[in-house]
Amino acid sequence: MTEWMQELIVLVEAEFHSKRIVGSLATVETDGTPRSRMVIVRSFNPSDNTLWITTDSRSDKMSQLEARPFAELVFWLLNERQQFRLRGPVEMVRDGSARQELWNGLNDSSRAMFFWPMPGAVRVPGSEFAKAVAPGPAPQEFVLLVLKPQIVEALELNESPHRRRRWSEADGWRMELLNP
Numbered sequence: 042m043t044e045w046m047q048e049l050i051v052l053v054e055a056e057f058h059s060k061r062i063v064g065s066l067a068t069v070e071t072d073g074t075p076r077s078r079m080v081i082v083r084s085f086n087p088s089d090n091t092l093w094i095t096t097d098s099r100s101d102k103m104s105q106l107e108a109r110p111f112a113e114l115v116f117w118l119l120n121e122r123q124q125f126r127l128r129g130p131v132e133m134v135r136d137g138s139a140r141q142e143l144w145n146g147l148n149d150s151s152r153a154m155f156f157w158p159m160p161g162a163v164r165v166p167g168s169e170f171a172k173a174v175a176p177g178p179a180p181q182e183f184v185l186l187v188l189k190p191q192i193v194e195a196l197e198l199n200e201s202p203h204r205r206r207r208w209s210e211a212d213g214w215r216m217e218l219l220n221p
């Protein structure tokens with residue numbers, strides 16, 4: 042397991058008593074301008090150094106990722122006063138057993154959102170928003186985003202000077218200490 046993945050898993054478990062964490066995922070719009078939004082990281086996978094996020098195929102981030110399949114994910118771990126930034130390519134997974142397992146693992150109200158009207162479109166009065174959807178075959182709107190970081194940075198504010206570290210895949214994941 043890479044050093045950064047191990048640290049992140051320990052920190053997330055300590056912070057939230059779970060392996061789930063919310064972070065900000067940044068992508069680039071087709072006109073070159075940035076977009077960022079909060080997402081839940083559903084799984085940390087030490088076997089291939091990936092992080093899994095689920096999303097709606099109709100959301101803007103999908104067309105952004107189709108045009109430029111790269112993203113940066115940022116976490117703030119409040120108790121440890123630590124920031125993690127992870128950037129790299131994103132694979133969009135629309136079938137397979139891992140995606141189906143994640144779908145079945147969602148609660149009924151989270152599954153229902155994938156049957157709501159077009160995300161980001163102007164809301165039409167009288168539109169229907171399903172409240173609960175039971176497990177079953179995942180709909181085509183349900184997409185698994187697999188982020189495979191190539192560069193990871195950690196910034197720790199508990200120390201003075203702050204400790205800023207960088208790991209890069211191209212460098213065999215060797216840790217480098219940077220100026221904060």
Ligand SMILES: Cc1cc2nc3c(=O)[nH]c(=O)nc-3n(C[C@H](O)[C@H](O)[C@H](O)COP(=O)(O)O)c2cc1C
Pocket residue numbers: 063076077078079080081082094095096097100101102103160161
């Ligand atoms: C705490 C929190 C967690 C969220 N988790 C997700 C998520 O896991 N996946 C997702 O697609 N959107 C999630 N959202 C909604 C996104 O922030 C965003 O509003 C939505 O995905 C549309 O983004 P887009 O138009 O840039 O594609 C979450 C929002 C919040 C506030």
